[in-house]
Amino acid sequence: MNEPTDHNTHTTPVIGVTGGIGSGKSAVAEAFAERGIPGIDADAVAREVVMPGEPALAAIAERFGAGVLDADGNLDRRSLRARIFADPAERRWLESQTHPRIRQRLQTHLARLCRSDAPYCLLISPLLIESGQREMVSRVLVIDVPESLQIERTLARDGVSQEQVEAILAAQSSRQTRLAAADDVIDNSGDREMLIDQVARLDARYRQWAASPQRHGYP
Numbered sequence: 001m002n003e004p005t006d007h008n009t010h011t012t013p014v015i016g017v018t019g020g021i022g023s024g025k026s027a028v029a030e031a032f033a034e035r036g037i038p039g040i041d042a043d044a045v046a047r048e049v050v051m052p053g054e055p056a057l058a059a060i061a062e063r064f065g066a067g068v069l070d071a072d073g074n075l076d077r078r079s080l081r082a083r084i085f086a087d088p089a090e091r092r093w094l095e096s097q098t099h100p101r102i103r104q105r106l107q108t109h110l111a112r113l114c115r116s117d118a119p120y121c122l123l124i125s126p127l128l129i130e131s132g133q134r135e136m137v138s139r140v141l142v143i144d145v146p147e148s149l150q151i152e153r154t155l156a157r158d159g160v161s162q163e164q165v166e167a168i169l170a171a172q173s174s175r176q177t178r179l180a181a182a183d184d185v186i187d188n189s190g191d192r193e194m195l196i197d198q199v200a201r202l203d204a205r206y207r208q209w210a211a212s213p214q215r216h217g218y219p
């Protein structure tokens with residue numbers, strides 16, 4: 001197992017896709033995938049590191065008690081979600097357990113993904129800027145929507161209360177902070193067709209950029 005661990009060893013450039021809860025990251029990733037661009041989703045990797053048998057799950061059960069596990073020993077995500085978004089100190093503790101492991105696995109997944117034939121690939125993460133994952137990518141694509149729309153779309157999608165969505169939003173970077181870190185922005189306040197059009201335009205630019213010998217500046 002000699003997986004490269006440094007992002008500089010990847011031959012395929014990685015674009016970080018970020019945005020707050022319900023901004024449309026998955027929808028954007030799907031539109032890129034339809035154009036042949038693969039991606040790895042940090043939320044999916046975050047689920048891997050708390051599977052039964054993983055050290056992070058044992059640490060969580062020790063800290064929060066067996067009440068955060070279901071009858072089969074799986075993480076009760078709803079229960080943990082309620083606890084960590086009600087208490088920033090508990091959230092920071094959870095992140096101290098999970099984020100280093102998530103980062104490490106993302107490196108492994110990216111190393112594999114970036115040996116594929118794709119011209120470039122994506123790292124899709126809600127906390128790209130907040131969690132140090134920024135270092136793993138060559139540029140940052142922010143999916144931008146007003147907070148009111150984030151809340152509206154998340155409420156329509158998930159069985160969560162408005163209060164909980166607002167608590168999750170409060171735990172994430174502000175819209176301004178995210179936009180300040182952006183190399184590129186997709187405005188996802190319109191319909192899906194508008195989203196797909198923006199992805200098509202960006203994909204054309206990214207392909208040109210990825211093929212350029214020095215990959216600096218804007219394509």
Ligand SMILES: CC(C)(COP(=O)(O)OP(=O)(O)OC[C@H]1O[C@@H](n2cnc3c(N)ncnc32)[C@H](O)[C@@H]1O)[C@@H](O)C(=O)NCCC(=O)NCCS
Nearest residue numbers: 020021042043046077078080081098102126127168171172
């Ligand atoms: C608290 C948990 C169990 C809730 O699980 P649940 O299935 O309900 O939500 P899911 O994991 O799909 O996350 C949904 C959204 O919540 C937001 N979110 C999740 N964790 C965090 C966090 N630590 N800080 C801010 N927002 C977060 C993100 O926008 C994410 O897309 C889970 O989110 C978790 O383990 N979080 C800690 C790991 C983490 O930071 N993951 C974020 C990706 S690196």
Ligand SMILES: Nc1ncnc2c1ncn2[C@@H]1O[C@H](COP(=O)(O)OP(=O)(O)OP(=O)(O)O)[C@@H](O)[C@H]1O
Nearest residue numbers: 020021022023024025026027126153157190191192
């Ligand atoms: N342009 C759009 N028009 C209408 N609905 C949309 C649009 N883009 C995304 N949605 C819907 O809004 C919800 C949130 O989008 P999506 O799941 O892609 O966001 P996300 O950023 O991946 O969220 P999370 O961080 O919570 O995983 C989904 O139900 C999705 O189908």
